[in-house]
Amino acid sequence: MPRQLLRLGLSQSASSLFLADGVENLSFDCDGMFVHHKSRTRTNAKFWKDQTVALLLNLDPKSPNVNTVSLFIDGQRATEPIQLPEEMKGKTLYPTVNYKNLSLEVNFGPVPRVALPFTCHMLQQAAAEDVEVKASKRKDGKSDFVLPVGLPEMGYFDWVDKFLAENPGYVELSDRMILDWAAKSGIWNRKNAGAGSNDKPEANTGVIAIDDWSISRVMAAVAPTMPRNYVVPELKANLVPAERKDALERFTSDEFQRRAIVLMGQPDESYREYIQKKMLKEKEWQAELEQKRKAQEAERKRQADERKRKAQEVQRSLELAKKRKLAQEAGEEEPGDEEVPEPEAPAETEAAAEEVAPVTLTEEEKALKYLPSTSTDIAERELARSYASFALPQKSEGFEKVEFVWEKEAACSALLKSWVLEKKQTQRAEDLVPGAEFKQEWQKWQKVVAEWRRSQTDFKDPNKRRAAKEKKSEEAKKLLEEEKQNLIEAGDEAGAKALEEKAQAAAAEAEAKEELDMENLDVFAVEDIKDIGNGEPLFANFGYEDWILLSTRFELHLLIHSFKRDLDDADRPSFPLKHLSYYYHKYYRKAWNFQQFSVPEFDDLLELLKDSISLEGEGQEGHLKADAPADASLERFVKLTEDNRRERQRRIDAGAVTAVVEQWSPSGYAESWGRSIG
Incomplete structure (x- = not known):
């Protein structure tokens, strides 16, 4: 479409604002075309800069050009x-x-x-x-301002289309209408534009003011100054009280007379009739396309057969001419014309029989409450960011x-709440921000775990272990002497x-403890x-996998x-398992x-983390639960991990392990550890 364009024409009150859109208008354009609906007729009457153009409408019944x-x-x-087209006469x-x-300057006379x-x-x-x-206004001098309020995927935009069809005097203000106006102005949304949504489609027209939606902000500022009847189908915004305000x-x-129209629940009969007519029209159009496709295919086949027949005739003519030439050279009688069979009349195709078959809706289609859409409404x-504030x-x-047009307020309120x-239960909380308390607890955990790992390293070093024991003994002796x-x-x-006798008894007891029965130690009594x-830490035998499980226990708990x-x-x-990755990263x-x-499954991991994390519900929709209270001691997670390690080791020793997995460790080697089930 050219950069400059002028169309001069006539339209009916229910017509689109755009000439050449629909059967209710006609126009002449500056390129010399007469346009009505999809028909464009060349008139060669081009007009341009500094010219005066007049449109004459002849309705005189006495004139031959009425x-x-x-x-x-x-x-x-x-x-x-x-x-005039028949649709516009009278x-x-x-x-x-x-x-x-x-x-452009417009002159209406006199x-x-x-x-x-x-x-x-x-x-x-x-x-x-x-x-x-x-x-353009009501009797009280006000224009109408309508905010439709509905739920996503529940017929919202079809209701808006129905409302506009029944109320052609209303102007829709929305992002989807901006793109529609742009397309009718020759500014197309490019195919590589993102899908967006029905409520907020993505724009990729190449026009900055449209693509960054600054035109929408301008329209929102200008529209209130122009007294017209408006309907504003902003689905998400109309559900949020702050944005309605x-x-x-x-x-x-x-x-403006400001109205909210709530469409929730079971649609009324007029809406059901509307969407059924819409579905039927779509099916009829698809059936018509299919018939055209079949007709074109049949025509291509007929033409191919005709070309084949003509080629065969040419071939027979050449062969006959060759035979006659050979007969002449041999002095023999020339062969006569061969009898050519008449081409068979094309049989009536199934497509022709199907052409008269009426298009109807199936029972499933008739039962639909809302039309399915190829894109989401929001x-x-x-x-995810806004639904919690819907009201x-x-x-x-x-x-x-x-106004509640489908169901009464109480039913709509119950539906919205549900x-x-x-x-x-299913959506992510996109605007969730980790709080200060989480950050403090997480930093504390990281610091404590680092200390525990240093303690384990020191214990495994004989020299450091002996030095620590001697240091502890010296400190005890010094304290005793003081x-x-x-007292003296x-x-x-x-x-x-x-006091000295008590210290000697304590030393003897400590020496006896060095020979503790580690096999039967009650880890929860430590x-x-x-x-x-x-002198041995409870986590002395933790491997790489145990530290991973310990951290996982606490991280999920926190x-x-x-x-x-x-x-x-x-x-x-809490949140469902399917959102664990999202919140964990957040x-x-x-x-x-x-x-x-x-x-293989998250349930298997829960077995390794038992008594710390559990799942309420089934599969990805199940909600995670922390088994310990929020103020559980950090030592509790070490005890649970050690208990799990001991149980796992006992099963390995007993040969009851069903799977042995290898874990990569930072030192570059794989440590095998077992997991038993049942």
Whole structure:
């Protein structure tokens, strides 16, 4: 389409604002074309800069050119009279102009800028009985402002289309309509544009003002200054009270009658009839395309057969000519013409029989409440951010009316509450931010684990272990001597002697503890995990995999409790397993690596983390649960991990292991560890 364009024509009140869109309008364009619906007829009446163009509508019943339109350029006839389409005869017609990238002056009279070869009335001179003035406002002087409120994937945009079809005097203000207007202006959304959603489609037109949606902001600012009836189908925005408030502040009650129309629940009969007609029309169109395809295929086959037949005739003629030549050379009688069989008449095809078959809706299609869509109504990410704030509109927000067109307010309220609750169980909380308490606990855990690992390293070093033991013994002796000296100075020699005897008994007990029965040790009775009594830490035998499991226990425990605390939503105490990777990364800024555990299913990992993490529900929809309270001691997770390690080792020793997996360790070698089931 050219950069500059001018269309001059007529349209009906229900017509699109764009000439050449629909059967209710006609136009002449500056390229010399007469346009009606999909028909374009060349008139060669081109017009351009500094020219005066006049459109003549002849409705005089005495004229031989009644019900025609003509174009005049600079006072001279440029086209012959053209008959009005049947759809426009006898209807009220409005002068309509579409233009792009040019300046235009419009003159409705009473005097033409350039005189015509005859005298006729201009629009400003028309008699009252020849014109119809459409009131743009209600009797109270206000225009109508409508906010439809519905739920995604529940017929919202089909209802809007139905509303506009039944109320052609309303103008839709929405992003989808901006792209529609752009397309009708010759600005196409490129094929590589993202899918977006029905509510917020993505724009890739190459026009910056459209692609960054600044045109939408301009329209939102300008529209309230123009008194028209508006419908604003912003699905997500109309469900959020704060965004409804912004819209009502722009369209004030002084100029607009502001209505909210709630369409939720079971659709009414008129809507069902509308979508069934829409489905039937689509099926008829598809059937028509299929018939055309079959007809074209049959025609291609007929033409191919015809070409084959003609080629065979040519071949027979050549062969006959060759035979006659040979006969002449041999002095023999020339062969006569061969009898050519008549071509068979084409049999009636199945396509022809199917052509008369009526197109109907199936029972399943008739039972549909809403039409399926190829794209979502609200983008998943946008829905996840906003659905928790969805609420029904109230008159107290500033609406003059709140209408419930499908079901009553109580039913709509219950439906919305149920819908939001279901989304809370399945949608991610995109705007969730890790709180300060989580960060403190996570930093504390990292510091403590580092200390534990240093303790394990020191214990495994004989020299460091011996030095630590000697240091502990020296400190104990020094402390004992100081306490004895204090008692002696106080004159309590008996007390000093008793203290020494007690210290000797404690030393003997400590020496006995060095021979603890580690096999039958009750890990949950250990008071100090850094020294179970003989200087050995409870985690002395932890391998790489045990430290991984220990960290996983605590990380999931902390994640679940932090999610509940930070989100602060009683309906969402936890999240489904399918969102674990998302929240794990949001909190810990690292990927959730399930593969590192070398187990086939998450249930198998839960067995390794038993008494710490469990799953309520089945599969990916099941919700994670922390088995320990939020203030559980860090030592508890070490004890659980050691207990699991011992149980796993016992099963390995007993030969009851069903799987042995290899874990990569930072030192570059693989450590094998077992997991038993049952």
